[in-house]
Amino acid sequence: xxxPSRIILHIxxxxxxxxxxxQANPFLRGxxxxxxxxxxxxxVVATASIEAKALGVKTAMSTWExxxxxxxxxxxxxxxxxxxxxxxxxxxxxxxFTPHVEPFSVDESFLDITEEAEDYFGATCMAQAIRxxxxxxxGERITASIGIAPNNLMAKLASGHVKPNGLTVVRPxxxxxxxxxxxxDDLCGIGPRIKERLHAMGxxxxxxxxxxxxxxxEHEFHSxxxxxxxxxxxxxxxxxxxxxxxxxVSQSSKPTTGDLTPDAKSYGHSYTLPENxxxxxxLKRYLFGLADKVGWRMRRDNVTARRVTAFVRFxxxxxxxxxxxxxxxxxxxxxxxxxxxxxxxxxxxxxxRLIGLSASLLSHGSTQPSLFKKERxxxxxxxxLDELQKRYGSGVWKRGATLQTEFKSRSSGFHFDHEV
Amino acid sequence: xxxxxNDPIDVTVAFKDNRVLPRAMRWNEREYKIDQVNLVHTARExxxxxxxxxxxxxxxxxxxxxxxxFLEWRLVELYTDG
Numbered sequence: 001x002x003x004p005s006r007i008i009l010h011i012x013x014x015x016x017x018x019x020x021x022x023q024a025n026p027f028l029r030g031x032x033x034x035x036x037x038x039x040x041x042x043x044v045v046a047t048a049s050i051e052a053k054a055l056g057v058k059t060a061m062s063t064w065e066x067x068x069x070x071x072x073x074x075x076x077x078x079x080x081x082x083x084x085x086x087x088x089x090x091x092x093x094x095x096x097f098t099p100h101v102e103p104f105s106v107d108e109s110f111l112d113i114t115e116e117a118e119d120y121f122g123a124t125c126m127a128q129a130i131r132x133x134x135x136x137x138x139g140e141r142i143t144a145s146i147g148i149a150p151n152n153l154m155a156k157l158a159s160g161h162v163k164p165n166g167l168t169v170v171r172p173x174x175x176x177x178x179x180x181x182x183x184x185d186d187l188c189g190i191g192p193r194i195k196e197r198l199h200a201m202g203x204x205x206x207x208x209x210x211x212x213x214x215x216x217x218e219h220e221f222h223s224x225x226x227x228x229x230x231x232x233x234x235x236x237x238x239x240x241x242x243x244x245x246x247x248x249v250s251q252s253s254k255p256t257t258g259d260l261t262p263d264a265k266s267y268g269h270s271y272t273l274p275e276n277x278x279x280x281x282x283l284k285r286y287l288f289g290l291a292d293k294v295g296w297r298m299r300r301d302n303v304t305a306r307r308v309t310a311f312v313r314f315x316x317x318x319x320x321x322x323x324x325x326x327x328x329x330x331x332x333x334x335x336x337x338x339x340x341x342x343x344x345x346x347x348x349x350x351x352x353r354l355i356g357l358s359a360s361l362l363s364h365g366s367t368q369p370s371l372f373k374k375e376r377x378x379x380x381x382x383x384x385l386d387e388l389q390k391r392y393g394s395g396v397w398k399r400g401a402t403l404q405t406e407f408k409s410r411s412s413g414f415h416f417d418h419e420v
Numbered sequence: 421x422x423x424x425x426n427d428p429i430d431v432t433v434a435f436k437d438n439r440v441l442p443r444a445m446r447w448n449e450r451e452y453k454i455d456q457v458n459l460v461h462t463a464r465e466x467x468x469x470x471x472x473x474x475x476x477x478x479x480x481x482x483x484x485x486x487x488x489x490f491l492e493w494r495l496v497e498l499y500t501d502g
Contacts (some may be wrong), residue, residue: 024459024474026483029500081463082472139459393466 005125009111010155012095012239014164016107018049020086021076023141032073034055034169036068040075042272042353043261047078050164066395083107086138089251093133097126098390120171122150126380151235154178156188173236178223187231191211196227206232267294270356276315278350286355287344287403288337294359295333296394299386303328303360304367309338315351329363333399423498431484431493442473442484447495452477471498 013019017035022028032052037043045066048057054071066073087106093103100112117123127146134144147158151168157178159167159177170178179187184205185195201220203209209232217225269290287310298305307328311321322343330336340357370376386398430446439460444451458481459474471486483497 020459024483025482025499026456026458026476027499082461085461086462390465391466391469393464396466 005114005118005301006034006112006150007114007120008149008152008155009113009123009127009130010104010149010152011090011091011109011111012146012156012159013107014143014145015047015050015053016142017047017078017083018052018076019142021079022049023139024082025076028074028076029141029323031069033185034063034068034073035078036063038077039272040077042253043075045075047071056253086142089138090134090142090144093130095344096133097130104156108156110155120148120326121168124167124169131167136367149175149178153188153231154234157176157182160186176206177209179234182206203265204287216326218317264303265362266309266358266360267297267303267362268309268356268358269293270311270354272354276351276353278352280345280349283344283349283355284341285402285404287340287357288333288399290355290357291337291340291401292333292402293394294357295331295336295382296367296386296389298331298359298362299366299382302366303362303364304331305336305363306363308336308339308343308359309355310343310357311355312344312347312349312352313354315353315354318346319354323360325361329361331367331380334378359404377417421424421498421500425495425498427495429484429493429495431486435481440471441476445482445484445493445495452482454482460474 018033018193021033021035022071028049030051031049032055034045034046034052034057039310040063043063045059045061045063046051047059047065048061052066052070052073055073057070057073059067061069079312081287082377083106086105091103091109093100094109096109098111098113102108102110102112106249113123113126117126125147130214131146134142143165145163145166145168146157147161147168147170149158150157150172158170159166161168161178161182175387181329183200184190184203185192187206190198197220198204198209201212201216203212210226212229214229217229218226219223222230225330236313271286273282273286307323307325309321309323313319324339324343326335326339336357337381340374344355370379385397427447431442432444432445433476434441441457442454452472454474454475454477457473458476461474462469463470463472464470466487470486471488473484473486475482475484480502481497481499482495485494486492487494497498
């Protein structure tokens with residue numbers, strides 16, 4: 001049985017990116033805003049403000065759809081460095097209350113406060129104290145919903161119960177009631193597809209899921225069926241782990257806003273083009289730039305890759321992607337680019353909306369020095385460029401091939417002598 | 421109106437409670453009194469850490485960047501309501 005005396009706090013920042021922007025800029029407060037990528041017209045809403053959510057705008061909605069639902073919405077380009085810095089600050093606040101802090105995503109953390117709080121009254125006081133510190137140190141607009149429960153899964157469900165700025169306490173004896181008041185897909189780990197499959201099996205709520213024979217769930221879902229059964233009992237009958245623990249997601253591989261990911265399984269970048277294109281030169285230019293970014297991140301983390309996956313999305317939102325494997329692992333952007341382009345070149349690249357690549361089959365450590373002088377020279381050039389980038393930041397160097405070429409009409413005497 | 425800029429500016433600051441608080445700035449030959457420091461955050465530029473101050477007066481939001489290596493202030497963002 002799960003340790004019944006555990007007390008877990010789940011803290012989820014409300015409309016995080018939008019709230020940070022509203023804290024920074026008081027003229028955005030009280031307005032429906034959506035945080036997007038740089039190219040707002042072709043982007044999605046990464047976070048909608050509380051005001052925009054109230055008007056029906058949802059996270060991951062395309063900007064044109066959001067504008068249709070809420071014509072007054074104002075789009076604001078996101079600032080990942082700002083969100084990352086604030087994330088470190090609120091996690092530092094949490095660490096002043098307990099050393100057992102587990103960041104779950106950029107705006108959520110679990111805190112095991114069993115020893116520090118002693119009981120649920122102490123936990124509630126601690127939650128209020130954390131809320132005061134957030135208000136004092138980050139500002140009044142950056143608010144959080146807090147759930148207190150005997151395990152991660154229930155604490156996360158509890159924090160989602162009252163939004164924004166809620167505080168929900170679920171004692172062990174109240175867990176089943178909380179589940180029975182929730183939809184199946186409110187629980188972290190049950191998505192819309194699983195919900196559909198459960199519906200098809202005649203299960204539409206947690207009471208039915210609890211009563212459904214465990215063996216039948218395991219037959220349908222294998223080990224995930226066991227997890228579903230235990231989750232439906234809220235970990236009351238036997239230990240239940242959070243979905244991330246069940247899936248074996250290590251802390252280091254969880255999403256961050258740009259920090260090192262030493263245990264990452266792949267490195268990738270994709271880019272939605274400013275406008276759809278069929279121009280191979282433009283596509284090559286973007287792909288080369290992305291490959292260089294991937295290569296730099298791998299060299300920074302002392303990692304090499306043996307596989308490249310290249311992919312495109314077309315104007316009709318269909319996509320195509322393939323992968324190839326290198327004989328020797330590499331972290332050189334040029335080699336990644338050449339392989340990725342060999343994958344994409346044979347495809348009919350018409351009306352391309354997005355292009356990207358990722359490198360996988362990673363191994364730690366650098367490659368063996370090449371026997372060929374030209375390749376050894378390239379390696380030393382790359383390490384010199386990496387030093388520059390470490391010192392002065394990204395964007396300090398670019399390959400000439402990735403720069404946009406602007407052809408100007410050349411005149412000779414009184415006449416233009418050629419057309420471009 | 422929202423503008424992304426990178427203009428050098430003069431800033432008057434107060435050092436209070438172990439914090440740096442911009443009080444006024446001069447940009448485009450005009451003086452702006454800063455009413456509110458809404459948010460301060462940092463970002464890395466290579467090995468260097470720079471500071472951003474999100475401040476406002478009654479009509480404008482300004483994002484100011486302080487480069488601690490050169491002690492240089494720049495106005496990097498301006499938003500005027502309406």
